[in-house]
Structures are given as C-alpha cells and as structure tokens.
Amino acid sequence: MNEEAWTAVSAIATAAAFLVVSWQAILTRKALDLSQGVALDAAWARLDNGAPQVSVHLEDPKWPLWAHSQHGMPCNEWPRGHQWHFPRDEWQSLVLQAVVVVENRSSRQIKGRFEGDLIVEQDARPVAAPSPVLIPAADGDTPHVMRVYLQKTLTAKELSENHLADEAGQDLPHRAVGTITLHDDRDNGVVDTWTISLTGCPLRPHENLGNVWVEVGDNLTGDPGRRSLTYERLPNRKRTYWVSRERGVPLGPHG
Incomplete structure (x- = not known):
C-alpha cells in the first residue's frame, strides 16, 4: 500500500x-x-415532605370603601352616592383593605416576616405588622391563625388614575402590596414566600357630570361594587430550597 x-x-x-x-x-x-x-428530585421531595404546613389567603376586601382616619384605623364608610368633584376633592383619601390570614398547621413554630403594606391594629391604630415574628405551632388538628391587614390609603385622584390606566389597557399604577415569608428553623429546608396585591378601579366618572367621580355601585345582577377590585384570594406561593440558609447556599429552583 x-x-x-x-x-x-x-x-x-x-x-x-x-x-x-x-x-x-x-x-x-x-x-x-x-x-x-x-x-x-430526591432532595426536593425530601425538603417538600419536611416543609412546615403553612398557608396564606385573603378574605374579600372591605366594601364599600372606607374613609381614612387621622386618629386610628378606618372606621367609616363613604356615604352611598358620594361625589368627588375634581380638582377640589382630589386629595380626599380612601382606604383599600383586606384581611390576610396566615395559618400554621405544623407541629412546630415558624418564623414569619411581613413587608410592604401589611399592618396590624394596636390600640385602635395601624402599625406595621411585627417582623420577624414567631408563629406558634398548631394545637393538635387546630391550626394557629394569625391575621394581618393588607391596607393602603389612596387619594381620589390616584384611584381615578387607576381607572384611566385600565381604560387605556395599562397596568394599574396604584395598589397595596405586601410580602409574607415563612419558614421553620431548619438550616437545610425551605422558605415560602407570598406576594399579595390589592388594587382596582372603585371610582368611575359620573355619567352626566363632568369632572365628578363616584363609587362603583352594584350592577343589575346584584354583584357588589367589590367586583371593581383586583386581588387573588389564594396568592401563588414561591418556594426556595436551601442546602444551607445560614451559609447562603441554595439547592436551586424546582425543575
């Protein structure tokens, strides 16, 4: 060759x-x-099985809208048929509020962190929700329940801007937003986070009077004006898995 x-x-x-x-x-x-x-997969499954049994949900928001109080928690509804004449009444305040229910069904206490527009009532006054806070374990089959308020005071003008943004197909610019983070004391475990939001277009222009805004009323089928508010009763949970929370070593997002 x-x-x-x-x-x-x-x-x-x-x-x-x-x-x-x-x-x-x-x-x-x-x-x-x-x-x-x-x-x-085995590590995720093990951490899921050992994760504390906790949940977060919203109750239906207060309706009709409440008026802001300089001296404590809002306690008076705006009168039905009230009119906001712009620009004279643009500054008047209205309160978006919903109760957030946190349940611990675990046999051990958990730690909670509340951030954003989350408050509790203390001596008839709104104060920031305690953070961090220890949430006791369930009593047998009875979960330990903690309630906080998702609450924000907005002006009539801000709520009118929500309406105009919705009409234009844009995201609503004004809302109450809070974040709840829950976990137990295990270093190799999970951290659960919920981001909750309450917004909407509860004010609308008067049908016949220019520069006048009114509260959304019940419709012909009996649905209350609460339908103008946007919220999720069962907000999505985001779960983070940790090899070591103390050392800042995540396991990685679930595939």
Whole structure:
C-alpha cells in the first residue's frame, strides 16, 4: 500500500477514534446529568415532605370603601352616592383593605416576616405588622391563625388614575402590596414566600357630570361594587430550597 493510502487510512482511523471518544463523553455526560437530576428530585421531595404546613389567603376586601382616619384605623364608610368633584376633592383619601390570614398547621413554630403594606391594629391604630415574628405551632388538628391587614390609603385622584390606566389597557399604577415569608428553623429546608396585591378601579366618572367621580355601585345582577377590585384570594406561593440558609447556599429552583 502506498504512502498516500496509509495516510488516508490513518486519518480515517483517527477520525473514528475521535468520534468514539466524543460519543462516550456524551453518554457519560448524559448519565451524569440523569444521576444529578435524580439526586435533585430526591432532595426536593425530601425538603417538600419536611416543609412546615403553612398557608396564606385573603378574605374579600372591605366594601364599600372606607374613609381614612387621622386618629386610628378606618372606621367609616363613604356615604352611598358620594361625589368627588375634581380638582377640589382630589386629595380626599380612601382606604383599600383586606384581611390576610396566615395559618400554621405544623407541629412546630415558624418564623414569619411581613413587608410592604401589611399592618396590624394596636390600640385602635395601624402599625406595621411585627417582623420577624414567631408563629406558634398548631394545637393538635387546630391550626394557629394569625391575621394581618393588607391596607393602603389612596387619594381620589390616584384611584381615578387607576381607572384611566385600565381604560387605556395599562397596568394599574396604584395598589397595596405586601410580602409574607415563612419558614421553620431548619438550616437545610425551605422558605415560602407570598406576594399579595390589592388594587382596582372603585371610582368611575359620573355619567352626566363632568369632572365628578363616584363609587362603583352594584350592577343589575346584584354583584357588589367589590367586583371593581383586583386581588387573588389564594396568592401563588414561591418556594426556595436551601442546602444551607445560614451559609447562603441554595439547592436551586424546582425543575
């Protein structure tokens, strides 16, 4: 066999060997990925099984809208049929409020953190929800329940801006927003977070009077004006998995 033929055979053999090695590497990588995936699935499942049994939900918001009070929690509804004449009454305040219910059904206490527009009532006054706070364990089959308020005071002008944004197909600019974070004391565990929001368009322009705004009323089918508010009774939970919370080492998001 001449030299050129040997060169060709050698090149083919080298290419074939490279392909074999590359294919083996691919198979090895796939096996490692599969093994790692199985291990992660097992770790996620273990942490899910050991996670504290907690839940967060909203009660229906207060309706009709309440008036802001300088001396404590809002306690008076705006009169039915009240009219806000702009620009004279743009500054008048209205309160969006819903009760947020946190339930701990676990046999151990958990730690809660409340951020944003979340408050509690103290001596008839609104104060920021305590954070961090320990939430006691359930009493047998009876969960421990903690209630806080998602509450924000908005002006009539801000609520009119919500209406105009909705008419334009835009996101509503003014809302009450809060974040609730719950976890137990385990370093290798999970942290559950809920972001809750309350907004809407409870004011609308008067049908016949320019620059006058009124509260949305009941419709012909009897649905109350509360339908103008936007909220989720069961907000989505975001779960974070930790190899070590203390060292800041996450396990990674669930696949």
